[in-house]
Amino acid sequence: MEENKKYTAQDYKSDQYVRWCPGCGDHAILNALQKAMAEVGIPPYKTAVISGIGCSSRLPYYMGTYGFHTIHGRAGAIATGVKVANPELAVWQVSGDGDGLAIGGNHFIHEVRRNIDINILLLNNKIYGLTKGQYSPTTDRGAVTKSSPYGTVEDPFIPAELVFGARGTFFARSLDVDTATSVEVLAAAARHKGASVVEILQNCVIFNNNIHSYITDKEVRAERTIHLHHGEKMLFGKEMNRGLVLDGHLLKAITIGEDGYTIDDVLVHDATTQNFVMHQMLAMMDGHELPLAIGVIRNVEAPTYDGEVTRQVEEVRQKKNYPTLRDVILSGDTWEVK
Amino acid sequence: MTESTKVKVLDKVVVRFSGDSGDGMQLAGNIFSSISAAIGNEISTFPDYPAEIRAPQGTLSGVSGFQVHIGKGVYTPGDKADVLVAMNPAALKTNIKFLKKGGVVIIDTDSFKESDLKKALYNTNDAITELGIDPSQVMTVAITTHTKEALADSGLDLKSIVRCKNIFALGLVCWLFDRPVSQAGLMLSHKFAKKPTVAEANIKVLNDGYNYGHNIHASVSTYRIESASVKKGTYTDVNGNTATAWGLIAAAEKAKLPLYLGSYPITPATDILHELAKRKDVGVKACQMEDEIAGACSAIGAAFAGNLAATSTSGPGLALKSEALGLAVMAELPLVVIDVQRGGPSTGLPTKTEQTDLLQALYGRNGESPIVVVAASTPANCFDMAFNAAKIALEHMTPVILLTDGFIANGSTAWRIPEADEYPEIRPNYVKPEMADNGWRPYLRDPETYVRHWAIPGTEGFMHRLGGLEKDAKTGAISTEPSNHARMVAARQAKIDYIVNDIPDLKVLGNPDSDLLVIGWGGTYGHIYSAVTEMCNAGQSVAMIHFNYINPLPRNTEEIIRRYKKVVVCELNNGQFASYLSGKIHGVDFLRYNKIEAQPFTTSELVEHFAHLLEK
Structure with a gap:
């Protein structure tokens, strides 16, 4: 197939019937992913989608690409092997908050730290769905679930904090109900060289229904979210008349024209600055005091693990110039028996 | 002088x-x-x-x-x-x-x-x-x-x-x-x-x-x-861990595939990682991962992506890799797992030797999960068995566990460096382009060997999804249908059983006409063979067989064992191989000679014990 063939979302669909619950946020995310892949245009046969275990981890079965539905928590480690072994492939990982941040938390921080070129979808519904409703590492403190009948007594992870703590180079966020933004950030993740983490707030209609509705409901979404674009003013609101400014060392949401604030006071988003302090402040906004940030929050360049492995192998090969193993062995201590 | x-x-x-x-x-x-x-x-x-x-x-x-x-x-x-x-x-x-x-x-x-x-x-x-x-x-x-x-x-x-x-x-x-x-x-x-x-x-x-x-x-x-009369050639001194690493590289060269190692430092296996990390100079990708599980999982990913993939460890690490090995069984991907056994259980005696991981290797997974288990017998034999493990894995689309131990891993012998044409071809069962439009599905098998085809990501026309869930034998889609599960369990077992056709028969060493047959496996070869040779030279008649292939067992195993009046299984554990043989060959009284001091046998203790058995 010629490289410049135009692909459509249809080319990334498999023949399998999609078995998520009606109303599950995963349906929209699947569609967004297929659209993003078509937009980026890497052929399905050069794409591998790797998942762990959980509702969201069923996703590879619905893709017309190469796919591997693996074991609980290990998608990141398996995807790492796929990418290092075959760097020509576009490698995607799909994990939920339990798969990616509880049982697979170790692999998650290490793949981010290594900056291996994998696109990681983290579908965050703050609950275990496939095991029918236990709290996860992103469940809010005090939440009542089947395994926390009196409320949880632990604080959740904020996925972005883990990413920045592990020196991540790419972090973006979207909402399951906002397909346009999901397509935008997934395509950006695909184009970024290195570990790209995309957190998508996803609704579990059965076990945690409306967990994100404070933010995602149509009537309030414009006021409670801000869509960040690199190089543009941080504006939000229905009228786009609200903005983020620095107040001392902290962010503050203002209305232009009120309290003496003008458009010139509003911050410009720089996703590409190496320093992650502003990215972290933006990612920590939760829709209450400050709007929840969606879009690409951080997108910086750094050497990738797979790229460095390949480069080092080539460099050492050229320097040593051993055609085969036998030549390596013969270069050591040997003796002849005649 | x-x-x-x-x-x-x-x-x-x-x-x-x-x-x-x-x-x-x-x-x-x-x-x-x-x-x-x-x-x-x-x-x-x-x-x-x-x-x-x-x-x-x-x-x-x-x-x-x-x-x-x-x-x-x-x-x-x-x-x-x-x-x-x-x-x-x-x-x-x-x-x-x-x-x-x-x-x-x-x-x-x-x-x-x-x-x-x-x-x-x-x-x-x-x-x-x-x-x-x-x-x-x-x-x-x-x-x-x-x-x-x-x-x-x-x-x-x-x-x-x-x-x-x-x-x-x-x-x-x-x-x-x-x-x-x-x-x-x-x-x-x-x-x-x-x-x-x-x-x-x-x-x-x-x-x-x-x-x-x-x-x-x-x-x-x-x-x-005294000098020995040895075969002509170029020699080097090699220990078991280095030989294992080299055997994998030789197999990758033969199969014309890149070699990937995913590993995590653990005594006494770490030198395999060290050697393969150095061998970037012949294109090896050796990755030190964040834990044992990631070592195995990244290797499974590399196998899926079309490399010869391996992971190296010792007993506690093998325990951590168990679930991943089950995935490799289910996804039917080629994978070489090297377990350099040490004293256990738990952290045990990391620098000392033992053969106590045999049953873990054979059975340490959930579900009906047959796997190929082979063992190396000497430091130099680690080269051959690593090569053979890789050959079986690639040709039969299965994980293979290679058991070595601290004794042969660190011990060394002189080894004649073989030429590439001295070892056999490796021919994985790749998909062929014409299959793409002719109803190919990922779990369709060769009717004789039960091996499925290997379609490597990046190949046009063979996009497919693997996974740990049971699959339909024909379509490769997820299936919980009862008879299909029975069929797939049987197929996975039959695939391993068929490998008996690709492994050598046992040879009886020592004096085949003895009443006493001594059985060993893996790294105890040197001591047992020395004891048997010493006794035969002294006019005492002892026969010996030694196993490199444990699952499946060589075809002539039962026939040889039934020839002898007295059979003793010698191993550095509490009788794991003896109990395995008892489960396969009924009505034979397998005597046991076990040592669990995290030390190798001594030749003298074996001679003494065999002499005692001959007298009885």
Whole structure:
């Protein structure tokens, strides 16, 4: 197939019937992913989608690409092997908050730290769905679930904090109900060289229904979210008349024209600055005091693990110039028996 | 050699170097064994490290040893030493039990002062008498003093000078056994290629040590060791871990696939990772992952992506990889898992050897999860078995566990470097382009071998999804249909069973006409074979079979075993292989000879036990 063939979302669909619950946020995310892949245009046969275990981890079965539905928590480690072994492939990982941040938390921080070129979808519904409703590492403190009948007594992870703590180079966020933004950030993740983490707030209609509705409901979404674009003013609101400014060392949401604030006071988003302090402040906004940030929050360049492995192998090969193993062995201590 | 020197001619001899773990005993021992091999001796070596990296100097827990057996008909590092080099009182105390009756001890008198004796917990100021050693056996040499004198003008600082004393001792032992010091000198200049001053200093004390023996101790016997008649070719000294790494590379070259290793440091397997990390120079991708699980999982990912993939570990690491191996069974991907067994359970005895992971390898997974299990029998055999494990994995689309152990992993033998055309082709069952439009599905199998086809991501027309969920035998879609599950379980088992056609039959060693059949597997080969050979040479009739292939078992296993009146299974565990054989071959009384001291067998204990069985 010629490289410049135009692909459509249809080319990334498999023949399998999609078995998520009606109303599950995963349906929209699947569609967004297929659209993003078509937009980026890497052929399905050069794409591998790797998942762990959980509702969201069923996703590879619905893709017309190469796919591997693996074991609980290990998608990141398996995807790492796929990418290092075959760097020509576009490698995607799909994990939920339990798969990616509880049982697979170790692999998650290490793949981010290594900056291996994998696109990681983290579908965050703050609950275990496939095991029918236990709290996860992103469940809010005090939440009542089947395994926390009196409320949880632990604080959740904020996925972005883990990413920045592990020196991540790419972090973006979207909402399951906002397909346009999901397509935008997934395509950006695909184009970024290195570990790209995309957190998508996803609704579990059965076990945690409306967990994100404070933010995602149509009537309030414009006021409670801000869509960040690199190089543009941080504006939000229905009228786009609200903005983020620095107040001392902290962010503050203002209305232009009120309290003496003008458009010139509003911050410009720089996703590409190496320093992650502003990215972290933006990612920590939760829709209450400050709007929840969606879009690409951080997108910086750094050497990738797979790229460095390949480069080092080539460099050492050229320097040593051993055609085969036998030549390596013969270069050591040997003796002849005649 | 001077006229006055008495020369003893021996078939073989065992030398044990011992000292503080910082004294360089491993280096001295390695050079001694390599030069012996280079002049035509068979060699077998075994290092005995303390578990601590640097225990307090001069203490009993900090003693490091290196035993080498040289000569003709050498299959083990030897039960006990003819010559023991003890660089300090602690080494003498912990190693005297490894000295043969009438053997020679060489000590460095400079390190036998009162304070040294105290550190090694002696009660008196006379170590020799306290340990009950016959003083006439002891060769006392002021090794440190001589080393200092030799290097007074070398320009090295005192600490660096004293560090050369191991090489003075090596020179002395070279004299005792008539070894060519020039060869040892070459190895030292290679070893210290980047530090010419250090190389020069070591070569100087090497020669001084040799000359010291020659000039001063002409009254002590020296030895001439018989050479073996070995096959023509180029040889090197190789330990089991290095041989394992090389076997994998050889298989990758043969299969024309890149080699990927996912691993995590664990004693005594880490040297496989070290060697393969160096072998980026032939294109190997060796990745140190964040844990054992990631080691196995990244290898599974690499296998999915079309590499020859391996993961290396020891017992506790294999336990962590269990779930991942189940995935490799279910996804039917080629994977080589190397378990260098050590003393267990739990952390156990990391630096010591055992064969206690056999049942874990065979059965340590959830579900009906058949896997190929093979075992290497000697350091050099690790090369062959790593190659064969990779060949089976690639041709039969299955994980293969290769069991080695701490004894053969760290032990070394001389090994003839094979030419690439000496080992067989490897032909994975790849998809063919015309299958794409002809109903190919990922779990359709070869009707004879039950092997599914390998479609590597990046290949157009074969996009498919694998996974740990049970799949429909025909379509490859997720299936919970009862009869399909039964069919898939049977197919996965039949695929492993078929491999019996690709493995060699057992050969009976020793005297096949005996009443007694001795059975071993894996790294105990050398000791068992030595015992059987020794008895047969002495006119006692013992037969032996030794297993490299454990699942599946060689085709003629049952037929051979049923020929014998008495069958004894010898292993370094509580009878794991014996119970496995009992489950496969009914009505045979499998006697057991088990040892769980985290130490190899000794040839003498086996001879004694077999003689006892013959009498009964």
